[in-house]
Amino acid sequence: MIRIALTGGIAAGKSTVSKHLADCGYPRVDYDVLAREAVKPGSPILQHIQAEFGPSSLTQNGELNRPWLARNVFSDTNKLSVLNSLMHPAVYKQGKWLDDRYRKTGAKLIVHDIPLLYETIEIANQIGLVFDHIVTVEAPENIRIARMIRTRSMTLAQAQARIASQSSQAQRESISDVVIDSTQPVENMLHEIDTYIKRWLTA
Numbered sequence: 400m401i402r403i404a405l406t407g408g409i410a411a412g413k414s415t416v417s418k419h420l421a422d423c424g425y426p427r428v429d430y431d432v433l434a435r436e437a438v439k440p441g442s443p444i445l446q447h448i449q450a451e452f453g454p455s456s457l458t459q460n461g462e463l464n465r466p467w468l469a470r471n472v473f474s475d476t477n478k479l480s481v482l483n484s485l486m487h488p489a490v491y492k493q494g495k496w497l498d499d500r501y502r503k504t505g506a507k508l509i510v511h512d513i514p515l516l517y518e519t520i521e522i523a524n525q526i527g528l529v530f531d532h533i534v535t536v537e538a539p540e541n542i543r544i545a546r547m548i549r550t551r552s553m554t555l556a557q558a559q560a561r562i563a564s565q566s567s568q569a570q571r572e573s574i575s576d577v578v579i580d581s582t583q584p585v586e587n588m589l590h591e592i593d594t595y596i597k598r599w600l601t602a
């Protein structure tokens with residue numbers, strides 16, 4: 400079994416690559432999805448968030464108030480650390496659980512889609528998630544900012560704050576053995592990942 404991690408800065412194109420791999424039939428563990436599941440109404444983590452950040456962190460329906468929390472944590476590194484320390488261990492625990500399940504069903508390749516891999520690699524190692532290959536998908540900041548404004552309806556300031564809260568391209572590349580450039584056409588980008596996967600599966 401080969402375990403790969405896909406990472407990349409926000410709006411670099413990581414989900415486009417990971418969705419393609421999922422469409423090819425490879426089991427995918429999506430850490431953004433796990434992070435959303437971890438804060439479902441009634442979950443212990445949502446209760447911790449409410450205790451740490453106050454009542455404004457929940458909507459009237461008792462759900463996580465994502466825009467409110469984003470405004471608060473992406474402008475304050477201390478608050479972001481508090482959120483990360485609540486979320487990351489729980490998200491990895493679930494990621495490992497899913498990985499075990501896919502492994503037991505005989506998966507040949509498992510894809511972990513982890514936006515913040517550079518920031519959390521120690522948690523991954525501690526929990527026993529060792530990656531055979533790490534792929535980072537990258538594009539220059541100005542292109543990513545334009546994508547975030549267009550597809551996520553962010554303001555320029557919000558896009559810049561989110562990027563500033565993340566590792567740099569150089570840091571992500573330092574833990575990766577493959578860098579995919581998402582300024583090339585999507586078709587070429589997907590052909591590139593397919594070529595790597597084929598090589599790894601037949602090595």
Ligand SMILES: CC(C)(COP(=O)(O)OP(=O)(O)OC[C@H]1O[C@@H](n2cnc3c(N)ncnc32)[C@H](O)[C@@H]1O)[C@@H](O)C(=O)NCCC(=O)NCCS
Pocket residue numbers: 408409410430431434463464465466468469472479482483486487490513514515516561564565
């Ligand atoms: C702060 C929250 C509520 C904002 O929600 P929002 O809907 O705006 O963003 P969403 O969750 O869809 O994430 C979009 C992208 O933002 C970036 N991002 C998310 N969390 C973080 C973080 N803690 N630090 C830096 N960047 C982050 C990632 O690139 C991610 O792909 C949310 O991002 C959150 O709960 N973050 C903490 C969970 C986390 O760390 N997830 C990543 C797991 S590796």
Ligand SMILES: Nc1ncnc2c1ncn2[C@@H]1O[C@H](COP(=O)(O)OP(=O)(O)OP(=O)(O)O)[C@@H](O)[C@H]1O
Pocket residue numbers: 407408409410411412413414415416431514546550580581582583584585588
């Ligand atoms: N090679 C490409 N050429 C042009 N646009 C692209 C390319 N790759 C991705 N995109 C577009 O960029 C936007 C962001 O891509 P995607 O959602 O895959 O990024 P991401 O890194 O997963 O972002 P996030 O961290 O927000 O989840 C999407 O609108 C996507 O269609």
